[in-house]
Amino acid sequence: MQKPLLVTDFLDRARDYYGDQEAVVATTGERYSYDELGDRADRVSAALAERGIEKGDRVAVLDPNTHYHLEAAYGIMQLGAVHTPLNYRLTPDDFAYILDDAEVKAVVADYEYAEKIEAVRDEIPTEVFISNDGGSTDGDWEDFDDVIADADPDDYQRPEMAEDEVITINYTSGTTGDPKGVMRTHRTETLHAYLITIHQELRDDDVYLWTLPMFHVNGWGHIYAVTGMGAKHVCTRGVDAGEIFDAIVAEDVSYFCAAPTVLNLLVEQYESTSPQTTGTNDVRVATAGSAPPEATIRTVEDEFGWYLKHVYGATETGPLITTSDARRLLGDGEERFSLKKRQGIPYLGTEVAVVDEDGEDVPRDDQSIGEIVVRGNQVMEGYWNKPEATEETFNERREGWYHTGDLAVVDENGMVSIQDRKKDIIISGGENISSIEIEDTLFDHDAVADVAVIPAPSDEWGETPKAFVVPASGNPDEPGVTEDEIREFTKEHMASYKAVGRVEFVEELPATATGKIQKYELREQEWGDEDRMVGQG
Incomplete structure (x- = not known):
């Protein structure tokens, strides 16, 4: 039997089996069950359909980690429209390029960032503008809560969808020129969410704190995985070390993600104020980007009492493709701290290789440097409207593999460690x-x-x-x-x-x-x- 893999399945499952369970702790103080989250998402779908949004249309979301982002994302995807999250740190010119490149028809924006869209409104093809606080947003913006209050959740029809259809476009940071739109299908998003559910050990009683931006590759897939498991989302409007510790205790947080810079902020806060580091739940924290120093890992694990997972990937790869959380390889001695800094071994169903200029595997001697290439079901479909860039990135050294541009070595156990970067x-x-x-x-x-x-x-x-x-x-x-x-x-x-x-x-x-x-x-x-x-x- 073959059942299509659709991202809408995640919220559907949560509504079916966890409908009366708390789903979201909002930044505004409200708490929503999965039935309520689903109803609000349905109303978003109906409201967008009423405004002419159809399957395949791109709808952008410019929002920090609030409940509005979750509702908008699922409301968009239930229509078969393409969720296009935006990095709120970008400039108006950046937004003008992306919204024009993706031909975005509607924008849902947080009141704090809507002015950046308003500044380029005349330069973009967008026709529908919704803010989560229309009264505080300059320009002609509809208010999110008013929009969904006026919508009938039964007034939209969910279209037929196929797993190979594009459902999200995530724009890169423009590291080699203009930003590129990474196309991700129902299938790639779903399988990536399955993988993080396994490797990040997600359970239905997890309480997930949103410190990782939801715009970062759909929050590394946690908008799907946390929802599908029926776990709880605790939303935030940004990163504040003191507030993170407070939320962990108050909400009994069990899992969150933190870039090394956030871990450093937490260490500084801990050293200066000695906060309580856990509630009733044990805490897992995932980190990615630049590898954290050993001293940080030691503090997080030995003093905070948390368990750290170091993961690695790129927007184009899901993003996650490797993990250093290979406990039988790490052992329980002091060497585990240096090993945890490594990018690690591949996720299930993922092939990661470090190859030389001829596309051949480098020796596992921890000295020979090559480029990391990957293939797996979580890797992107390609770049939006950029077939030549897509062809190049999948075939430069080894045909059919995505080329990361990261240069690495491999130890005798196959654990990858990045040494430098091919690109600037x-x-x-x-x-x-x-x-x-x-x-x-x-x-x-x-x-x-x-x-x-x-x-x-x-x-x-x-x-x-x-x-x-x-x-x-x-x-x-x-x-x-x-x-x-x-x-x-x-x-x-x-x-x-x-x-x-x-x-x-x-x-x-x-x-x-x-x-x-x-x-x-x-x-x-x-x-x-x-x-x-x-x-x-």
Whole structure:
């Protein structure tokens, strides 16, 4: 028997078997059961249908981790429309590009971020604008609660859907040019959610705290998995270390995700205020992005009493494809802390290889470096309207495998460890940042003659962008501009998280005979005695 894998099945299951159980703790204080969450999602579906949204249309959601995001996502997908979550840290120009590229017909936006859409309203094809607080949103925006109050949940028809149809588009951070829309089908989303249910050990009595942004590959699939299991969502509007500890105790949180930078914030809060770290439930925490330092892992496990899972992936791969939570390989000695920093072994049903320039596996000697490639049921369908980029990323070294651009070694047990990056990507606080994009911005500054941007180690963020600037004056001692002015220039022209963190004025940049900048030399200089040139806090 073959049953289509559809993302709508997750909420359907929760409504069938956990209908009267608490589903969502809202940031506004309300608590909703799965019956109530389902009813609100049905009303979103009906309201969107009334406004002309049909199967296949793209609908964007710009929202922090509130109940509105969950309701909108399922309301969109129940129509067979394409859920297109947006990173609320982006600029209006970024939104203009994405909304135009995806030909988005409707936007559901949080009141705190709607002004960024309003600023480019005349540049985009979008026709429907809904805010979760229409009264606090400038411009012609409908109010979310009013919209669903006026909608009849029985007024929409769920269309026939197939598992190979695209149901979400997640835009990358534009690390190699304009952002690319990663197309994900019902099948890829469903199977990825199954995998995290297994490897993250999700249960129906879990209480999940939303610290990981829901826009990040649909919250790594937790909008599906937590819902389908009938577990509880605890929503947030951002990351505050004190509030995280408070929520863990007050709501008996059992599981959440935290980038290494968030773990660092929690460690600092713990050291300064000694908060209670658990409620009645044991706590699991997943981290991804730059590997956390051993000291952080030790504090989280030995002092907080939590169990840490280090996972790895990319927007294009689901994202999760590997885990260091291989307990029989980790053992129970002190070496487990260094092993947990590794990206680890593949998820079930996932093939991960580290290959050389010819596409052959590198030896498992923990020294030979190759590129991580992957194939699995959670890997994307392709890039929206970018067939050439899709073809390249699946076939560069090994045909039919997604190429991550991350360079790694493999130990004797097959555990992968990233050493460096093939592409000029900086991961700061869990966000991907293009060094090329920062360089292009800085070239517009009159005082900059040449510039190279690399990741520099940061205790707070894992990595931070550092700019090596050759001043137009030709004299690094009298550059005609200050470091603060360079930083502020990038903040004014880019999303704030992409701004340069450090600046160094130099007489010249290291280059090959053909003039190509040798960033590797700059990275070696910057990272010094670090054991690998990728952020580890």
